[in-house]
Amino acid sequence: MKYLNLLILFLVVSILGSSQSISKISVDVFPNDHSAENFAKMQLYPLIVEVKHQIELKSYDKDTLILKLDKGDYNMFFKDFFYNQLQASVIKEDKVISTNFSFDGMLLKIPLQEKHNVNIEISYLHQSDFGMKNNSNTTEYLIPFMDEWHSWYFTNNEIPIDSLKINLSGDFSFFCSLPYTKTNNTYNIELKQDSEISFYLIDNKYFHKKSFVSEDVKYNLYLFKDIVIDTVLNNNKDSVIAYPGDRITYDFESNVEKTIKHTMKHLASIFEPKYVNEINIIDASLSLFLDDDSTGYTWGRQFEMNEKQSVILVDTSYWNDNSIQHEIIHSFTKPFVNKTDSTYHLFSESLVEYLSLILKYNSENALDSVFNKKSINFKKMGYNIDSLPSIFDIGKNNLNLSGTGNFSNIVIYYYVPFLFHNLAKEVGYKKFILRFYYFCAVANQEETKNMQLLKNCLQSKDFISDKQWNAFIDKL
Numbered sequence: 001m002k003y004l005n006l007l008i009l010f011l012v013v014s015i016l017g018s019s020q021s022i023s024k025i026s027v028d029v030f031p032n033d034h035s036a037e038n039f040a041k042m043q044l045y046p047l048i049v050e051v052k053h054q055i056e057l058k059s060y061d062k063d064t065l066i067l068k069l070d071k072g073d074y075n076m077f078f079k080d081f082f083y084n085q086l087q088a089s090v091i092k093e094d095k096v097i098s099t100n101f102s103f104d105g106m107l108l109k110i111p112l113q114e115k116h117n118v119n120i121e122i123s124y125l126h127q128s129d130f131g132m133k134n135n136s137n138t139t140e141y142l143i144p145f146m147d148e149w150h151s152w153y154f155t156n157n158e159i160p161i162d163s164l165k166i167n168l169s170g171d172f173s174f175f176c177s178l179p180y181t182k183t184n185n186t187y188n189i190e191l192k193q194d195s196e197i198s199f200y201l202i203d204n205k206y207f208h209k210k211s212f213v214s215e216d217v218k219y220n221l222y223l224f225k226d227i228v229i230d231t232v233l234n235n236n237k238d239s240v241i242a243y244p245g246d247r248i249t250y251d252f253e254s255n256v257e258k259t260i261k262h263t264m265k266h267l268a269s270i271f272e273p274k275y276v277n278e279i280n281i282i283d284a285s286l287s288l289f290l291d292d293d294s295t296g297y298t299w300g301r302q303f304e305m306n307e308k309q310s311v312i313l314v315d316t317s318y319w320n321d322n323s324i325q326h327e328i329i330h331s332f333t334k335p336f337v338n339k340t341d342s343t344y345h346l347f348s349e350s351l352v353e354y355l356s357l358i359l360k361y362n363s364e365n366a367l368d369s370v371f372n373k374k375s376i377n378f379k380k381m382g383y384n385i386d387s388l389p390s391i392f393d394i395g396k397n398n399l400n401l402s403g404t405g406n407f408s409n410i411v412i413y414y415y416v417p418f419l420f421h422n423l424a425k426e427v428g429y430k431k432f433i434l435r436f437y438y439f440c441a442v443a444n445q446e447e448t449k450n451m452q453l454l455k456n457c458l459q460s461k462d463f464i465s466d467k468q469w470n471a472f473i474d475k476l
């Protein structure tokens with residue numbers, strides 16, 4: 001009993017102790033003028049990003065304050081490059097009492113001689129590893145701070161971040177994974193517990209902005225103009241200049257608008273725009289090197305800024321297939337189930353993918369040829385459909401942006417939608433599609449999504465027999 005009391009007291013003190021500390025981050029972003037001074041900072045991007053992290057420690061029970069970076073595959077080798085000019089000082093009553101710290105690329109350890117009422121000041125110039133993974137000139141006009149793949153700030157579980165301000169100079173558009181308010185050039189981010197903080201900057205001179213409303217949703221498209229890189233002789237020295245290209249023609253722009261409006265007409269018959277009233281689409285060249293075979297891996301991502309705003313980043317190739325439809329559907333739906341649930345990939349991705357294929361191609365024959373082409377490609381790549389892991393095996397179908405080391409893309413985005421399509425063909429495509437729309441609409445309203453709900457919505461007497469249904473489930 002005594003032990004338990006002590007434990008509770010310890011917990012209360014720990015919680016109170018940590019909650020009294022204040023942690024603030026401010027980020028200053030300004031153009032890289034390529035001066036000799038900035039050259040020495042070895043910046044990959046046309047921007048310099050200065051991060052200042054201040055922690056007011058009221059009282060602390062450990063001898064060392066440890067802050068960590070969650071993501072960064074090769075931070076160890078490039079720590080001085082990614083977290084350039086890293087400094088950490090301990091300050092007591094306006095006097096610097098220590099600048100001792102160590103940083104191994106993941107952990108920042110700051111020894112504390114004083115543990116009461118001290119301020120910790122950490123500063124560094126950050127640049128994401130995106131510039132090294134990317135296989136085009138994208139870093140000239142898109143600068144991602146995507147915490148999920150490369151941490152740009154330090155964390156400590158006991159001391160949550162209380163405030164984050166981003167000061168931005170230059171003609172850049174700003175997109176953030178969290179809601180924010182803006183005063184002049186400062187973005188005050190509204191932090192949510194346990195959510196990662198990611199933001200993106202794009203250089204406006206490389207983008208053509210187009211806005212329109214479709215089915216009560218406002219669209220802001222940031223269409224990538226392309227980039228031209230020239231080497232010019234400047235004062236007898238070679239220098240490289242970049243300027244916008246002319247990719248955005250009138251035809252391209254009106255095709256994009258037509259595509260979205262067509263998709264929206266169908267989507268509006270399935271979903272109410274309950275979760276979204278503004279969708280921002282940023283079109284850029286988003287391809288990454290893969291680990292081994294160095295083929296490109298293009299990517300896109302939808303994220304929610306707040307309840308009603310959505311930001312979608314897409315590779316320029318997304319306009320050619322059903323990918324843009326896929327990302328738009330994500331804006332209309334909430335993640336159906338928890339990430340650890342065995343049905344996560346099925347409900348959150350495979351169903352979205354099949355729906356996007358229907359919206360894009362809208363006929364049984366067109367879908368047949370899409371799946372045929374995909375199947376030929378995968379066979380060429382040496383994959384055997386019979387030996388793929390089940391969609392319910394969450395571990396084996398682990399989704400990650402690098403796209404390496406697993407079968408995710410094939411099972412989630414090809415094989416399972418293909419099984420849905422086969423079932424549709426077996427029982428009658430048109431009838432099946434209406435039932436499939438019905439499931440999507442119901443699932444977006446219901447709190448509980450599970451296989452039973454899917455079955456109830458898709459199956460009805462003399463439409464899909466139990467035998468057909470069970471055979472379908474066995475293949476998943």
Ligand SMILES: [Zn+2]
Nearest residue numbers: 326330349352
């Ligand atoms: Zn998706």
